[in-house]
Amino acid sequence: MKAIRADELAPGQATSVMLEGTNVALFNIDGTFHAVENKCAHRAGPLAEGFVSGNVVFCPWHDWQFDVTTGVCINAPGVQVRSFSVSVRDGDVLVDVTGVR
């Protein structure tokens, strides 16, 4: 389903959007969009408000790190957040929150 217009999120930026009851963190990494659940696996911090370096977002609360392309936690082996498929069609960024990638 539509999350935002592609031109609403510049490269290097992130935002959050509520889709079908799921709080989604949306990232533009060098022009490619990625989406994970906006709820850190540690204590539910808002990942969309974290610092982004490359493909990695640092949770703003206690600095746990997640690869936004997969949801995999960098610093805690075996931990990850939900990751969603993203596509762009006619300038709209579409996120599939019904399935886990």
Ligand code: FES
């Ligand atoms: S809530 Fe994200 S690191 Fe603690």
